Amino acid sequence: MGGRLLSAVDLRTFLRQLEANGLLVRIAHEVDPDQEVTIIQHRVLAEAGPALLFERVKGSPYRLVTNLFGTPERVELAFGRPPRAVGDELARLAERLMPPTLSAVWAERRELWRVARARLRSVRSGPVLETCTSPPQLDRLPCLTCWPLDGGPFFTLPLVHTVDPRTGVGNLGIYRLQRFDAASTGMHWQIEKGGGFHFQSACERGVSLPVSVFLGGPPALTLAAIAPLPEGVDERLLAALLMGRPLDVIPRTETGHRIPAAAEFVLEGSVTAGDMRQEGPFGDHLGHYSHRAPFPVFRVDRLLARRDAIYPATVVGKPPQEDYYIGAALQEMALPLLRLLRPAVSDLWAYPETGFHPLSVAAVRERYRREALKHALGLLGEGQLSLTKIMIVVDPEVNVRDFRKVSRAVWENFDASDRLHVLAPTAQDTLDFTGPAMNTGSKLILLATRGEQPPRRCQPPPPPPPASAVHAGVLGLAAVGEAFLVAQVSDGVDRPAVRRALAAHPVTREYLFHVLVSADVPLDDSRLVLWGWFTRFDPLADLHPAQRETVGNRLILHPPIAIDATWKPGYRQPVAFDPDRARQVEKNWDRYGISRRAR
Incomplete structure (x- = not known):
């Protein structure tokens, strides 16, 4: 992993890297966080344009940065190296050391030292402690209202940190936070999320759960918060590994948490059993407005910030958006480790075009008839993969990232008598709106492996008629x-x-x-x-x-x-720009100082 710093140590360092490489544009013209930023980012991202630093935001004294991860190139810069290389080295190290021997430990001593540096290092102070505001005045932050029917402004890139009351192990995840007022937000914990499990544990003990929300800091923290790590693994350790150095954290007596010293903002507070409020709707990464429903309220006690703090945000909606490129990179990183744990699985791809959970394709080596079903069911029992709605299984030679190749495998090998399996009822992604109720639905497994059998169909169907x-x-x-x-x-x-x-x-x-x-x-x-x-x-x-x-x-x-x-009554509405707002952005485009190519 090299002796240099791999991923930037804080947001400012990352912005300097982007600007030095022509990958960031500063926008001096005042922008409105209510929908205008969304339209600008959408147009820029569609043309693989730069990250955007808005220096004047209506109603806020803070600068706003978006589209940080809007191209594969910028995601790789945030990783500090190709994502697959990170996974390959971790998998190689784990394989080399199982079982551990003195010779193997000695041979891998340099890599082991670098991994040992992936830790949390307590420090007494840091830039995030430069200001402390209590009550927190959250209404001064440039939270985005992304879409016309959103329930209000949202924190869209918050890194939510909690600690398991049972084990003391930390969790870091990204969960949207609707800003209700100057001192409270919603806490949108979906099913199968570590923070939600911690809250459940706190409720069982009859205690409030301390929460710290980080905004900004090392970009590796954002990547780690999204990474599909096993439950009980603190995502901050992955961030330190990507940085190639310890993550400096400041112990806080108020929450018992250790917060990143280099964060831009930290919100400190708690959630309590029974303190619920209607949250949403919100135009989410499935490209529709997700359910309005009761969720816990995050009561914020104080806001810590740098003196000239920069507020990070993102926009989600119909693909592609930033999460498209982040999710693709994280899959590349995780694949070598998945192969180590499940040697029969040669490849796996959750399609970003669908919002990831709706469709995954796995390539497996089938040694006996119907073994593919075993592997499909095993994958559906793994963490976030358990929320997959459609799982298609193909042979190793099929490119799982090319859906037309997957379709060909289905055409050649699908047998209705034993290759289609519907599982119902099942738990379902909270954001999926197609089931009979929130968090419930069904799953479909299609097996398209050939094994030792000849293809069932060779001649393709004729082209579609008019x-x-x-x-x-x-x-x-x-x-x-x-x-x-x-x-x-x-x-x-x-x-x-x-x-x-x-x-x-x-x-x-x-x-x-x-x-x-x-x-x-x-x-x-x-x-x-x-x-x-x-x-x-x-x-x-x-x-x-x-x-x-x-x-x-x-x-x-x-x-x-x-x-x-088809879209059906009762489904969530798809997101769309307000036409008047879109026309206003078009009118102002030259004032933003962004290339006309991104119109």
Whole structure:
């Protein structure tokens, strides 16, 4: 991992790196945190543009930085090296030292020393203690209202730190915080989140849970907070590893926490059982407004900050956004470690286009018939992977990152009699709105491994016919590989009639799956096709086969199988810009000092 610093020690160092490389733009024109920043960032990110440092923000004395991680290049700078290299070295070290021997320890002594430096180092003071405001005056911070129907301004890049009351082990995660007033926020702990487990433990003991929220600091802290680490591993240790040095922290008697000395801001307070408030809606990374629901209230006692603190934020919505590139990089880092733990799994990819949890594809080495199902179920029992809605399993030679290649594997190897498994009811991602209630839904496993068998189908289906030849309510047809035919349908169309028409047409019936999507899903944008498809269907409710067959206690779905991924009443609304705000941004564009290319 080298003897140099790998990842920047604080936000300011990272901004200087970006600016020196032409990857940051300073915007002197005053901007409104209510939607204007969202539109600017969206346009810049769509053109792979720079990070944005807003030096004048309406209603706040603080500067605001966004789009820090909006390209793979900037994410790699934040890591300090290619993400896969980090995972490769950790996996190699672990493999070399299992079981530990004196010769192996000696051979790896340099790497072991660097890993040993990945620790928390207590210091007495630091820049974050330069100011302390109590009551905290949160209304002076430039929190973003990202979308028109958001429930208010939100902290969108908060690093929420808690400590398990049972074990004393820390957790760091990113959970959105809706600013309710000058001294309180919501605490959006979703299921399968470490902070939420800590809160549950505190409630069982009848005590409040101290919370510290870090804003800014080493960029490695942000990456670590999102990383899919095992429960009970403190994410701050990963941040120190990425930096190649100890993470300086300041012990705080008020909370019992150790806070990053180099943070820009720290909010200190607590959450208490029974102190709940309606939170949301919020335009989230699934590209829709998530549920308005009761969540714990974070009561903030004080605000610590540097004198000239910079407020970091991000914007989420339809892909791609910053989380697209962060999530892809973290998957690259985690893959070597996953292979170490599960040698039969050669690759795994959760699709950023879908918001990650809705679709994962795993490549496995199948040694006997149906072994792929064992691996699928094993992966669905692992931490954040347990929230996966659709799991497709393919052979190792299939590129899991290319959905058309995955579709070909499904076409060649799918057998309806034993290769489709619906699991219901199951727990589901809190942000997924397709199930019967929050946190509940179903899962679909498609097995597309060949093993020693020849392909079941070799000749691909014919190209799709004109949409008008199938049904008047079909606006367009597009094949996504050989197995899936996507049909864009008009709003209010008779969907069962469309399904019947697709199953009856001599060309479309040749496809294994017919996917119905709404008119707002453009068929010429492969990312948004996957977004509109996988965020808008529940396997238990929305699979409609040409025929259902009962064999013993097993239900077999025969193709063509229609997947109704249209937007339905009761679903969350998709996010969209306010047209007047978008026109105002266009009018002001030259004042921002950003290249016209990012319009």
